[in-house]
Amino acid sequence: MSTQEEVRQQAGTVDENRLRLEQGKAEQIVEALNTDLASTYVLYHQLKKHHWNVEGAEFRDVHEFLGEAAGRAEEAADELAERLQAIGGAPVAGGKNLEAHAPVDPEGDDVYDVRTSLENDLEIYGDIIESLRDHVDLATNLGDHATAEILRQLLIEVEEDAHHIDHYLEDDTLVVSE
Template sequence: MATQEHVRKQFGEVEENKLRLEKEKSEQIIDALNQDLADAYTLYHQLKKHHWNVEGAEFRDLHLFLGEAAGNVEAAADEIAERAQALGGAPIAGGAEQAEHASVEYEGQDVYDIRTSLHNDLEMYGDVIESLRDHIELAENLGDHATAQILREILVETEEDAHHIEHYLEDDTLVVEGAMD
């Protein structure tokens, strides 16, 4: 255990960066990235909850999809956090802080039927997508084309996963109601 404690950077403090983006611009982008990071972890935890609790005839496909979707969100969160750090900021890291900075709201601890769960996921995906679009525009307007590109790539994958959920929620299914009775 360390015998000395030294804070190297306060959360919210932005240092000059080697990417040659002005500090004032970096501050705005880091704030946006930390919101995206908080949103990503909120979505991640909700997807994992549904991954763990899904049941029924379509269990296997949904279980695998939700696990993969959560993995996609986790990978996106890592990219977002690393970009915030590269811009001279500190990525938001604590659960309570993430909940405070998130623009999306976790559905809570209750377990719902899978259709309700997927509707809740799709709603959160929609909010995350809108926020990503806003932050892409912000980064572009501030001349941070690399952050905009990173967020664009995350947006594409996020939209794809949301579209898959739309397909799961369609009413066309091979499962016949009452067939298991």
């Protein structure tokens, strides 16, 4: 165990960056990216929960999709954290901090039916989509085109996953209810 006690950067602060993004602009973007990071981790954990608990006739497809979607959310979180660190920020971390910083609400700890679970996922996806769109505009307006491009790419992936969930929720199915 390390005995080092030197704090390299205080949580919630923004240091100067070598990307020449003005401090005030970097602070705004770091705040936005930390919001997206926190929301993405809430989504990740909810997707994993549903991946573990999904049952029923469509188990395999939904199980595989949720596992892959959780993987994409984890990759997105990593990209967000690395970008905000590059512009001088400290990525929000830790379960309690992430949930407190996220503007999205995870479902409860109980296990729900597949349709309810997917509807809850779609709700978080929608909130993240709206946030990403706002933050693309923010980064663009502040002249941080690299962050805007990263967010655009993440937005494409998030919208695609939301679209797939929407298809799972359609009422046309080969499964006959009794």
